[in-house]
Each structure stands twice: as C-alpha cells, then as structure tokens.
Amino acid sequence: GFLHSDLELDTPLFGGQAEGPPVTNIMFLKTHKTASSTVLNILYRFAETHNLSVALPAGSRVHLGYPWLFLARYVEGVGSQQRFNIMCNHLRFNLPQVQKVMPNDTFYFSILRNPVFQLESSFIYYKTYAPAFRGAPSLDAFLASPRTFYNDSRHLRNVYAKNNMWFDFGFDPNAQCEEGYVRARIAEVERRFRLVLIAEHLDESLVLLRRRLRWALDDVVAFRLNSRSARSVARLSPETRERARSWCALDWRLYEHFNRTLWAQLRAELGPRRLRGEVERLRARRRELASLCLQDGGALKNHTQIRDPRLRPYQSGKADILGYNLRPGLDNQTLGVCQRLVMPELQYMARLYALQFPEKPLKNIPFLGA
C-alpha cells in the first residue's frame, strides 16, 4: 500500500558514507522540555518495528529513577537479560550505571533547547510541582528575584527551576559558572555523546541523526508531540530573557557549545545544499504522513477534543498539552502506523512494557482510569 510504495525511502541516501547495517544499540539522554518526547517516539517506534529490547522503568515506575542519579536496578528485567538495545526514558545521567545496562558499542546522544524557552516551558509545566515555581506569580516575577522563590536548592522538586539540562547530564546545577569547570564538563559530554540535537533545529538535527544511525527516512519522521496551546505559552520581555540566560548560565554554555558543534558537523558532512535537500525530504514525508493519518490537516487538539483516550497526552501544571485525532476509516495496517506516530509517551511505554514483559502486571496509567 501507500506506506511501502516509495522504495527510495528504504535506501541509504548518503552514498558510501552510510555503508553498514543500521545502528541498533542506542542510549538517548532524555532531557526535560526540549522536544525529547518527539525523539522518544522515534526510538520507541524503531524498537517496536525492529523487535529491539528497551530498558524500561521497573514495576509501576514511569521514569528511570529521576531525579536521583540513575542506577541499573531502576530498569525492569536487569540481571535476567544481559543488555538492552535502546534506553531513552527520563533519567539523571550516571555513566558507570548506564554501562551496566547498555552494550559497549552503544551510540549515545541527547538533545538541548535554548534555556530561555526550556525554562519557560518548565515553569508552566511544573508550576504546581516545583516549590520554587509554586510561589511565583509569573516567570517574570520569578526571574526578577529568583532567590526569593528558589530558597531551597536541595529540594528535589526544584531541579526544574535552575540549569535543569545541566542537572540531567549528571552535573551540579548550583555550581558556579567558572570557566575551567564548565569546559571540563562540556569536554566530558563531548567524549561520551556522539551527537547532541538542538530543538530549535530539530529537522537538521534529525538529518544528522539519521546519517549517523544509517536509518531509513521514515524511521526519523515524527510529529511534534507534547506541545502546549498558544494560551499556555508566556511571552517574555527582553529583560526576562536576559535574566533567564544568566540564571541558567550553565545550561546556556552547554547550549551555545552544542549549537555551534551541530552546525559545524552539518557544514562539514553535508554542506548547505545537501542539507536543505535532506530537510525538505524529511518535511515532505512528514506532510505526506500527516495527510494520511491526521484529522483536520494535522491540527493540534486539546485533551477534551481528542476522542480516543489512549491518544490523550498527560496534562501537567498550568500547561495545556496538545495531541492529535486520527482520520476515521483507516485500514488496519495504516491505523497501526498512525497510532504509533501520535501515541503519547506514557501510553507507548505501557504498550512496550506489556509486549516485553507479558508475565508482569500492566503499567497503570492513572489518568486514563485504567
């Protein structure tokens, strides 16, 4: 049918440079509020369609011990099975423990977002959860006097309020932004992570990811997941943006560095013309899949508008998290493909858990009333 009509989609596109089998051992450090759920969907789909094992949270847990530093025992089935192919749920990075779960040839990658917008998204999403945000009437107010609100930097729920991406990499979010320290940590990330995607340039990032993993085009096509309605996004004044950059100075340094290296790699490996062509192919395929799968031309829907409860994303804080309705009347095979493309993280995790551990109790997704 339609999904398999374009043979070119399955062939490598990068000439001799893409030789070899697709990479299947992958660790994605899922940072917070950075488009990481969109990337996770890509990895879950690849794992499911290629029958790969995923290092899923143990028991009823929904993440890998976050915000505690990751430990191997947070993974379901660790010990009974030697190693896993894919690891991509939220965790705080801790290399020696990750290595107990993942093979030696694992490809490590992650994603960063401009810390100003990452913080703004976190503020709304964790508004009622993080004590530092709970007391602040707005992000402007929080940043005008952060120490008033962020008065307990050791509170575990405050990890979302300062240098949260730096924290996710396993580093101290309250450290001084001192040159030697920052450079040493960035060098550490560079040594381990073969690629760091940038949310602002996600399509360019995915072109590079696809090249590194030697995957087919369809493997990296994804719809935007976990986005907020315009109503729940705050407009920030230039002063607030500047304050966010200095409040999250460690995140800012990390972001600046990897934004620069992403573009250096794109220039060196593809060049502007080829990159434009690849990005356009990715977007064209996304549009094609959107018109095949999604109702109303792919319009984002709030949770009351999403008919199928299994496709409703988890709601948090003051954020209005959007999702999609599928076109009615899809044949079974197309329906399966489309459902996987729009399935929210928690539901997809529960699905993979049930497939991988049929003997264990199902993951309970409380907001679905399951």
Ligand SMILES: Nc1ncnc2c1ncn2[C@@H]1O[C@H](COP(=O)(O)OS(=O)(=O)O)[C@@H](OP(=O)(O)O)[C@H]1O
């Ligand atoms: N394709 C693409 N390009 C750019 N930005 C994107 C994309 N997909 C998701 N997003 C935005 O990422 C935010 C959600 O991030 P996460 O999925 O990492 O959040 S979470 O930590 O897993 O809850 C969320 O940001 P906000 O809308 O500002 O909250 C999404 O809109």
